[in-house]
Structures are given as C-alpha cells and as structure tokens.
Amino acid sequence: MYRNFISLLNLPKNYDIGFFKSDVLAGLTVFIMLVPQGMAYALLAGLPPVMGLYASTLPLIVYALFGSSRHLAVGPVAMASILVFSGVSLYAEPQSSDYIALVLLLTLMVGVMQLILGAINAGALIKFVSPNVISGFTSAVAITIGLSQLGNFFGIDLPSGNQIIPILTSLFENIANIHLPTLIIGMISLAILIGLPKFKATKCLPLPLIVVTLSILFVAYFRLDDAGVSIVGEVPTGFPSLSIPNIDLSAMQTLVPTALTIALIAMMESLSITKTLAKKDSPPLNVNKELRAIGLSNIVGSLFSAYTVTGSFSRSAVNHRTGSVSQVSAVVTAIGILLTLLFLTPLFYYLPHAVLAAIILSAVAGLINVRPLKYAFRVKREDGWVWIVTFAATLVIGFQWGLLIGVVVSLCLLINRLTNPHVVELGWDKKSGRYRNLQRFPNAIRDPHMILLRIDARIQFSNAEYIEKILENKIEKIKEKQKQPFDIVIDMAGVNDIDTMGIETLERLIQEYNHQDNVDIWLVHLKGQIRDLLQRAGWNVLYSEAIRYTSLEQLIKNRQLPTDYMI
Template sequence: MKQYFPILNWLPNYKRAFIYGDVVAGITVGILLIPQGMAYAMIAGLPPVFGLYAALMPQVIYAIMGTSRQLSVGPVAMDSLLVAASLGTLSVTGIENYIAMAIFLSLFMGVFQLLLGVLRLGFLVNFLSKPVISGFTSAAAIVIGLSQLKHFLGISIHGSSKLHLLLTEVFIHLSETQLITLLISFLGIVVIVLLKKYLPKIPSALVVVVLGTFAVYFFDLHLLGVKIVGNIPKGLPSFKFPSLQNIPFSELTPLALTLALVAYMEAISVSKSLEENEENYHVDANQELVALGTSNIIGSLFQSYPTTGGFSRTAVNNQAGGNTGFSSIVSALVIGLTLLFLTPLFYYLPSAVLASMIMVAVYKLIDFKLPFQLWNQNRDEFFLLIATFIITLFVGITQGILIGILASLVVMIYRTSQPHIAVLARIDGSNYFKNIERFNEQVKHRDDLLIIRFDAQLFFGNKDFFKKKLEALIHQKKKTLKAVILNAESISYIDSSANAMLIKYIEQLKGQNIQFFITGAIGPTRDVLFNNGLIAVLGKESLFVRTYEAVDCFDGIICKDDLQNKICQQTVK
C-alpha cells in the first residue's frame, strides 16, 4: 500500500514544525493558481472556470499518491496549448462538445500514464532528448504567446497552432486593435516584470488581476470595448463521467500518448531537480506516472482538463516553505473556497490581463542558450533542435514533438551503427595501449600485429560496419600481418547476428594463418563467447584479461597463468 500511496510514509511522521511552512506555501500557491489557472484555461480554448476545476482534485490526488513533496500539480501552459492544438485538428462543433472532448482527453492521457507506470515504462521519457524538448518548448512558447494576441490587442481572429497562419490572421485584423485593451496588456506586462525583479515576494499575478479588475469596474472600460471574463459559475465541479459518445479514438490516441509523455517529462524534470536538494525522500519515476495518471483520471470525473506538475508553482511552493504534500491540499482548499464564494469578484477581470500573464510566463520557456552551445559543441544535435523548432512552428505542435522524437531515434541508430573504432599500439616502454591517432609519436608501431578497440555493443545494426572496417585495416598489413587483437572492454553485448559474423570471420582469418585474440571482455560479453559457440572457434587460449598479456603471449615472452585462465573463463551459464 505504501508503494502506491506514499502519503502513508510521510503522514505518520508528520512534524508540527512543518505546519506553518505547508500552510503558508499552500495559500501562496493557491492564490497564484487562481489567475494562472484561468489564464491557462484560455490557452486551451476553455472557459476560465475550467482552469480552477483543473487546480482542484488533481492536487489532492497527487498529494496522496505522488513521491515528490513539493510538486504542484494543475493546469500548465504547455499542456494547455497541446490540448488546444490537439482538439483544433478535429472537427469539434460547439463549446459544449469542445469541453467534453477536453475532459475526455484528461481521462485518456491519464489511462496512458497509469498503464506506463504500472508496466514500469517510465524510461520511455528518455527518448525525449534535450535538443528535441528545447526546440519543441521554445516553438510552443512562441505559439502560446502569439495565440494571446487576440486578447492582448482586443481583436477577433481564428486561432491556429501554426505560426504563419496565426501571424496572417493578426496582420489582417491589426487595424481593429482596441487601444485601451492594448494599454492594459502593456501595463500588465510592465507591472509583472517590475514586481518580479524588484519585489519578488509579492504575488505579481494577483496584483495585476486586482488592478485590472478595479480599473475596468471603476472606469466602466468594458463599455468601451475591453473584453472581460464575465460570469464564472459558482460552486464546486460536479461528479460526472466523461462522455464517450462521438469520441474519435483513433485520432485522439496519438495525441493523448504525446500529451501523457510530455506532461510526465515536465513533472519528472522539476521533481528530480528538487530531489537533489532533499535528503528525506526519493522520487520514484514509475510511481510518478501512476500518481499523475490517477490525478488526471479522477480529475476528469470532476471536469478537469489535462494537468501536470508546473515549474513556476513548484518553485514557489518550495521557496514558500512547503515540506510535504499537505501544502497541495491547502492549495486545493484555497481553490475550493474561491469556487464556492469568490468567483463573482472576477467578473470584471479583463482578458488582456490574463494574456499579459501568459506572455510573461511563456517567455521564460524560450531557450536562447542551448542552440548556441550545440552549434559550438555538437552540430548534429543543433540541427535536430532547429528541425523540431521549425516543424513545431509551421507544421504543428504534435507533429513537432513526434518528428523530433523520431529524428532523435534516427540519430541514435546512426551513431550506434557506425561507432568509433580505434587502432591501438603500445606506448613505448609501458604496458599501455592507446589510439595511434592520439599518441602517434609515443607508440611503437608493428606490422605483424593489428590491435583494435570497438567502442559500442556489437549487434546486427553495426556488424557489417565492424567487418568492413576490420577488412580495410587488415588489407593495409596484408603481407606482414600475423595476428589481430580485439580489445573488447567497450563491448557490452554481442547479439546472435554479430556472433555468427565473428565465428565465420575468425575461421576465415585462421585459414589465412592469422591468429585472433580477444582481450578485456566483460562478464556479459564472456557469457556470449562461451554460450553461443564462439569460444569453440576462438579457443580459450586466445582470451586474455589485458591487451599487453595477449601481445606478450603472441611474442612468446609469457603465457597466461592459472588466475588469468580462471578470470577469462568466468561466466554465468
């Protein structure tokens, strides 16, 4: 039970000293979540109240099942945009159907996350490489920011997740800009930025919400064309199972899976970053999937759209003194009280203020440093980042992340299919054998020996590359070569295809009176040599622990002792 409900681990040991920090942090995050949740709901194309619904039950469930004590679960900008982009590709008519689809998407992605967690497949998030995530996040942040121009400028445009279509719409309707709305938006950004810089402890989001609401109310700005949030339904969300009618499962499946992985990636990255500074708990990656999945599933039963752990809120929760999941429960209580009693206070809240909050928030998601670092250090990953960035901007959000993952896998496969092969030679006067390209002047070259090191596992994807390279090197010493030594220290595994290739090639070399030795084979590699028939062709006498031992034995200086034989033949059958 404690594995799936970590609250049973920390609640019995809850200290009275934690109460103050948890309560203060919970109230702080709850106050932050009110305007933030409404803003993110707007990104998703939903009425603002659904941002509050998404900040309610998921927080409570995660506090019970999550392994991170500070992670704040709720609506986030990235997932909100993915919801809008996902549902925007479908022919959804009417706001009620759109809401029903968004709530079902929460259920669907939650099921995926729960299954991945139960099956312990959390490692799949490792396929989201840093360049792909950076390119995707930066492009998505730009699209998120520009999607708010309709509220920022006070114009009516058709939404899109594609940059060129979005900018075209804005350009066409630019002449319709409401100057008062533009002024409110601009001042909102200025106030948020200045408060964050000079008075970081003051909740800047709440300040601009209060100022914007008062300005509209006292000066009747809504009568001058300033769009306001309007009536927000009062009361807690009702329990209701998401409708399964007219749900395009085939179209939503890849979208829900993408959303599940991206949401998990966001949550686990911020959880792990906090774990480094904590000594009293450990973040379990697979349990995090279970907790996030259950949060989304149960949240969908209370009209929540997809949620995950938020970067900024989690940081605030940690800085404000949050010690345990109790801070998230307090935060949920703040949201619940707001829904019960305070929603009328947001009637005059201008949409422009929420747009300014979103623009400031997403600006921080744009990664300016990594592209320059990759350009100087790793060009192939730079182009991977740029490709993901461009596809996300101009083709689509979902296509960007999926193609980015596929490109990452292609790059990984290419690297493993053509790994590094080093030709080694003895450094004069020592038993060290080093790459002749790095130590050309210090090594002692020999025409009768070829010593190579293969820096990867040997499998069907690179066996032909290995054979081709070896044949080319042997050809260079064809007239004088008497032995080949394979340094296998970096070979972690040999599959059946590579094993068959080695058997055939060793037999071929023996037919040419060229000996073959293997040195430094680790345990799993030795298991393959002995269990798959290769040792019968190679011979136990041709297996050595260290390279210099094989060379000395070839030269007739010294042969293996009993300990060396024992080590070379130690396998697991």
C-alpha cells in the first residue's frame, strides 16, 4: 500500500514523516495565499468569488495524482482569468447564469483540448513559439489586467474588455467620480502588498490574508458598505454538486479560439514554471504528461463549478521556497480550501472589492518584464521587434489576435532564416592559421587556385534553390576577378542534413561546372550522415571524385595544389 501511494503521488523513494511535515507546511502556506487570490481571480474572470475557491479544490487533487512536477501549484491565475473574461463576456453578461454556463463549457473545452494535445504528444509545438512572443504577450496582458481592475480600485464604473483604449478613455471621463473611501482602502492594501515584502522581517508573513482580514474588520466595524464601498456580499457555503456543463454546439464553435488560446498559454506557463523550479533529483519533465494532467484537472473541475486552472508562478515559487517535497502539499492546500468552503465563507461578506483589486494588481505587477526586450535588442534586433509587435498587438487589438500575430511574425522570421541560410567565401588567415569568412576577416587571403565556399545550414527543399543561386552568383563574381584555372571547393562542415532536393541541387552544380575546362568541384568536411545519404543517391559511382577527400588539407596535399599564399 505504501509503495502504491508513493507511485501514485510521484513521491521521492525516501519519502518519510519529515518530508510529510514539510509538505504540510508548504500546503498550508499556499492555502493562506490561495484563498484571497482565488476569490480575486474569479472576480477578474467575471465570476462570483466563490468559484475561485471551487477551482482550488478538486483540480489540485487531480493534478497531484497525474502531474509530473513535484512543485507546480495549479489553480486560478490572473492570465487565464482575463482570457476567460475576454472570450466569454462577448456573448453573455458577466456573473449571469448564462455567463457561468458558458465559462463551465469553456473550461470543459480547454480540458479536452489539453488532454488531446497531450495524448498526441503535441508538447513539441511549444518549440515553435518564441520566448519573446510569450514575454511580450504576458507583459501586455498584465497591463490590461491592471487597467481592468481600476474600476474596483477607484470605486467607479469602467467598461469591461481587453482593449486598453476604451478603458483609458472611460477612466479619464470618470476621474471626478472616484469614491474616496474605496480608493483609500485600495491604496493602503496595495501599499502593504507591494511595500512590506521589501523588508526581510515581513517576507514570511501571509500579507494577502492579513490585508483581507483587516479590511473585512474595518469595513464591518464602520459599516463602510453603507457609505458606498462595494463588498463581496454573501458567499455560498458548501461544495457544489456534480453537474455536467450544457453542451451547446453553437456556443462551442464561438468559444474554440478562446479555448485553444488558454490551452496553449497554460501549456507554456506550466512548462516554464516546472523548468524553473525543477531540482537535480526531480523526475524528468514530461510536457505531454503535464498537458494531460492539467487537462484532466479542468475536465473534472468543470463538473463541479470550477473554471479554468493552470500553473501559478507565484504560488509555485512559494510552495517550493517553503519546503514542498511533493504534490502532497497540493492535497493539503485543497483540503484547506474545502474546509473554508464548508465553514468559513460567511466571514467574507464584508470583503471590499477594492482589496481584491489590490491583490490582483500586486500579483500582475511582476508579470510586466521589459528585460527580455532590452536583451533582445542588444543581441538580435529582430527578436526585439517580435516582442514589440506582440506587445502592441495584444494591447490594441486584443489577446487572441495579439498572440496569433506574435506567433505568425515569429514563424515568418524563422522561415526566413531557414530559407535564406548563411553561405560565405573563405580565405586563409595567417594569424589564426585557419580558413576564415572573408567578410569578417578582410585580411584573410583568397586562394588564387580555389574558390572556397562554406554552407552553414541544412540543405533542403525550402532553401535549396536559394543556396544554388548564392553559390552560382559567388562563383561567377570570383571568376570575373581571376582568369586563371581554379577548383571550386564547398566546405560542408556546417551541413547537418540534406534532403533529395538538396542532393539534386549539388548534382546540378557539379554537372554545370564540370563541363567547363579545368574546373572541378569538391565537397570536403562531409559528416558521416551526409556521406551516407550521398552514397545512397549513387554518388559513389556518379560523383566519387567530388567526395573523395575528407578535408581541405587532404585535398591540397593530394592534388598538389600550390600553397604559397599560406606562407
């Protein structure tokens, strides 16, 4: 039984009572953090706050049973919440019964998509999404989330949506209507949440819970709700019963883009978190297993009135920092939330919306990160432009289109690099005693008896024609400068793969120039797998001379080519 338990929860083999105590402490710490965050994020998603607590129970247990990470803390998060709101608020009024029904259907769709993506091993797709796209998208979403909470923070009415221009316009129009008591509560809460962690003595304090507790007592004692401070009000007690989301095909069709966006973002977020927190003794990260586990969490959650969950970086970091050893900590957190639902929800009646807004603002502040942008522009400017395009498109057009535009731009740049590979002419550099790129080393000497070119890419159907034209252009330009006989040597050291079209391209070059007087083409530094492919194509019979020499040095020695230029 013990071994089965160990295997089920992916525990370390030496798991003992000491590890269990560490997990309990970490689980309780995350529980204290998750109660106010869960309620705040549900409100951000346009849902009753209690649904954030529903999303913090069964989904955590399901992930603990099926996930591969020992430290990932799943549950409601800001980004998924705002994506839910932006996708569903177009079709129903937030917090209405129709809206909740659509959110539960969306959660089920996200879970099924993630489960299918994991089943077909689609985790590899993440390799094609640039980190600069994710960074730009996350920063833009964080800004939008922050702006969306200014209504609750200032006590004024602001339009719902995920585009900043209407929000900012309405904010300036209603700036005179700011509710002063609400603003004071929000400002004090935000100052505590952001300012106190800078002091070492307060880093271990559960500041969100402290702020929630003090604000409830303050509002209840002075009855500030009668003065216009917006409060949460009655929070249902108990755990929801099993209910299957209403399967509406027309609604599913409209929600597909949002569901797919959330599924992919959840995949990338969770992968980033688990990679960051993985220890040396952690089990190997399985992206597809993560997808399946989070997908199952969302499917089960949708049956019990929970909305979309994914990995949380802040709570995962806290879970890891407080000594979590395994997903037992997640089970402890879920039990704490369940007990809160059963016995403690009446205590949240006087919780101000401004405090929940402050919790969200403090949480998303860390998501705005321009350091990758600065680094990208310093190293490779086109990566920086990917960040900017994604960021701007997400802010101005919206989340789904912003992410799609960023991915498309990133893929276009990738395709451009694949189809326009690096082909250079080499010359002898006396200082280093090596053949160097003549553009980077202008003092290198061009061999008068050879045209020496190097290809730094795979040769395949997407770039074969480009490589052929580049080689021909370089050869013709050099021929115009030197009238004496020469050989053409192609350094293949940078070629790791070649397809049939690439082989045909090389054959055409050989056939074209070998018909000219006193011109031979040689391929040197062929890697083993490339030589095998050429031999399968019949080169050992048709073009054996072209691949006869393994290195340039061997070619010069055996062909007895003059080497005066190297002295």
